[in-house]
Structure formats: C-alpha cells, structure tokens
Amino acid sequence: MITMKDTNKKCGSIRGWLYKAISSRINFEADWIQNHISNCPKCQRRIASMGKVNLALSLIKSQPHSLDLLMRANAQAIKMLKHSLRDCPSAEKLKTILPEPGLFERCAKYRNPITNTAACFAILFLMKAYVFSSMSSCRDQGQKTLKHYYATQAGQDIADEIFPT
Amino acid sequence: MLDKALSCELVWDIALAECRDRTQRWVLSAMQRHGPELVTMLWRILGNEQDVCDAYQDTFLRLAHYQGGQKPEHVKAYIFRSAGNTAISMLRRRIIERKNLVEVSVGRDAASPVNQLDSKYLQETLRCNIARLPEHLRAVVTLHDLAELAYEQVGRILGISEATARVYRCKAIQLLAVWMNKEKEERL
Numbered sequence: 001m002i003t004m005k006d007t008n009k010k011c012g013s014i015r016g017w018l019y020k021a022i023s024s025r026i027n028f029e030a031d032w033i034q035n036h037i038s039n040c041p042k043c044q045r046r047i048a049s050m051g052k053v054n055l056a057l058s059l060i061k062s063q064p065h066s067l068d069l070l071m072r073a074n075a076q077a078i079k080m081l082k083h084s085l086r087d088c089p090s091a092e093k094l095k096t097i098l099p100e101p102g103l104f105e106r107c108a109k110y111r112n113p114i115t116n117t118a119a120c121f122a123i124l125f126l127m128k129a130y131v132f133s134s135m136s137s138c139r140d141q142g143q144k145t146l147k148h149y150y151a152t153q154a155g156q157d158i159a160d161e162i163f164p165t
Numbered sequence: 166m167l168d169k170a171l172s173c174e175l176v177w178d179i180a181l182a183e184c185r186d187r188t189q190r191w192v193l194s195a196m197q198r199h200g201p202e203l204v205t206m207l208w209r210i211l212g213n214e215q216d217v218c219d220a221y222q223d224t225f226l227r228l229a230h231y232q233g234g235q236k237p238e239h240v241k242a243y244i245f246r247s248a249g250n251t252a253i254s255m256l257r258r259r260i261i262e263r264k265n266l267v268e269v270s271v272g273r274d275a276a277s278p279v280n281q282l283d284s285k286y287l288q289e290t291l292r293c294n295i296a297r298l299p300e301h302l303r304a305v306v307t308l309h310d311l312a313e314l315a316y317e318q319v320g321r322i323l324g325i326s327e328a329t330a331r332v333y334r335c336k337a338i339q340l341l342a343v344w345m346n347k348e349k350e351e352r353l
Contacts, residue, residue, distance in 0.1 A: 050338060069214055069217060079222075081229055093197075
C-alpha cells in the first residue's frame with residue numbers, strides 16, 4: 001500500500017532529479033537566452049529587479065558588526081539564565097569570547113602558495129612520467145634497429161639469441 | 166518509615182535538580198557552538214546591535230525554558246527558527262513604529278534617484294520586504310541568504326527537502342524583486 005508519505009518522498013526526489021537535469025542543460029549564459037533577454041523588455045526588467053535584490057543581499061552581508069557584539073550578546077543572554085549556569089566557568093569564557101574566523105578563512109591566505117606548490121608538483125610529475133616513457137620508447141626503438149641490423153648481417157637466429165623477445 | 170520515605174523523596178529531588186542543572190549546560194554549549202552564526206544572522210536581519218542582543222537573549226531564554234528545561238531534539242533547528250521568528254517580529258514592530266513617525270519624510274527622501282542606489286535605503290527596503298514574505302519563504306531566505314547555511318542544512322532545519330528549499334528560495338527572490346520594483350514605481 002502506497003502511503004501519502006511515500007508519495008511525497010517520491011515527488012520530492014523527482015523534483016530534485018528534474019532540477020538537476022534541467023540546470024545541467026539550461027545555462028543562463030547560453031546564446032539563445034542572452035539573445036532573448038536583449039530583445040525582451042519584460043525579461044530585462046525582471047532581471048534588473050532580481051539584480052537589485054541580490055545587490056541588497058550582498059550589501060547586507062558585507063555590512064560588518066562590531067567585534068565585541070558576540071561577547072555582549074552572550075553576556076546579556078547569560079545574565080538571564082539561572083545561577084548555576086551563570087557561575088559556570090564556561091559562562092565566564094563565553095562572556096569574553098570574540099568571533100574567530102573559520103578554518104577555511106584562516107587557511108585562505110595559504111591558498112595561493114598551496115595551489116602553486118601543487119601545480120609545480122603536478123608539472124614535475126608529468127615531466128618525470130614523460131621523460132621515463134620517452135626513454136623507454138627510445139630504448140625499444142634502438143633495440144629494434146640493432147636486432148634488424150643483426151638479422152640482416154648475421155642472420156635471424158643470432159639476432160634472436162642476442163635480443164630475446 | 167515515613168521519615169525514610171521523606172528522605173528518599175528529598176534525595177530524589179536533589180538528584181533530579183542536579184541532573185537538570187547538569188543537562189542545562191547544553192544551553193551554554195549551544196551558545197558556544199552556534200552563537201557566532203546566530204549573531205551574524207540576527208545582525209543581518211535586524212541591522213541594529215541592541216536589537217541583536219535582545220533577540221539573542223530572548224532566543225536562549227526560550228531555549229532554557231523549553232518544556233520545563235528539557236533539551237529539544239534538534240537544538241540548532243530550534244535556535245535558528247526561534248531567533249529568526251523573534252528577529253522578524255522585532256523588525257515588523259520597528260517598521261510600524263518608523264512608519265508612524267516619519268512616513269512623510271521617508272517617502273519624500275526615497276523618491277530621489279540618489280536614494281534609489283543608496284546602500285542603506287536598499288538594505289532597509291529589503292529587510293522590510295523580507296518581513297512581508299510568507300513564513301515558509303521567509304525562513305528559507307533568512308537561513309540560506311542571511312545565515313549562509315547550505316540548502317541541505319536549511320532543509321534539515323525546516324523539515325523540507327533540499328529541492329523544496331531551492332524552490333522556496335527562488336519564489337522568495339521573485340517575490341522580493343516584484344515588491345522592490347513596485348515600490349520603486351510607486352514612489353517615482
């Protein structure tokens with residue numbers, strides 16, 4: 001028996017699948033979309049107003065708060081909690097806490113050197129692989145030529161003896 | 166016999182109180198764990214430091230008194246939803262107060278083209294419009310755009326799928342765009 005929950009789950013997964021399928025096929029930068037937008041005032045207005053919303057969101061996000069806001073908010077909230085919590089050592093710590101950047105932000109300054117080093121290693125690896133493969137093919141070619149020379153000059157038997165395959 | 170029963174009850178009460186005290190430490194650990202994200206979200210919704218502190222206090226007070234001091238099943242979800250709702254209520258109150266006080270002067274100022282591009286004006290307009298959004302759309306915008314949580318987390322907090330969260334966000338942005346455009350046209 002199919003329940004409502006099952007149907008909703010299936011519907012949700014189909015929606016997710018459709019979204020993925022469509023978003024991978026329709027690109028906003030596609031020529032036919034850009035051509036349409038350049039000739040359609042309604043779409044232009046819509047995109048402009050969406051751009052305005054995105055701009056406003058970016059402005060809100062870029063507005064920094066003072067560094068001690070977390071500390072003050074914690075202190076104000078802890079003040080209203082019960083005594084046993086207020087007197088906790090962790091509560092004291094929270095009252096003086098400052099916002100710390102996440103691991104990703106902390107590592108952001110090392111991003112370029114890490115990328116450069118990784119690129120250098122990749123190039124070295126590729127070069128090494130290329131050099132070894134070239135040397136190996138060069139050796140094979142040399143062996144073939146010598147074998148051919150011995151085969152024509154001294155006979156196939158001797159050539160096979162000297163250069164066994 | 167009665168004495169023994171009374172002492173047993175007392176011991177039980179103390180043990181229960183101690184247990185509750187100990188379990189209430191999760192309020193502080195929740196504060197430590199989610200505090201920075203929560204403050205950022207509240208700051209972005211409210212844009213006023215004192216209001217942020219008030220909403221933050223209100224959120225943790227609610228958390229501490231949730232069902233007689235019990236720990237909610239999903240603390241993060243509870244905190245973020247509660248904080249978002251508190252902040253929106255405060256924002257709505259502030260909008261009404263401001264409207265009553267300076268309606269005429271704001272209307273006149275906003276009509277100027279300089280204000281249309283003014284960052285503060287844009288931010289305030291967006292905040293007002295976010296407060297007007299239907300609850301399900303507003304929750305997604307506040308959690309995804311203002312608290313910068315991933316769609317997956319937003320879905321988990323709101324009890325919806327990731328795809329639904331994306332759809333709600335898209336609808337919310339469309340609605341906000343229409344309202345912001347309409348407001349601009351009305352004022353011009």
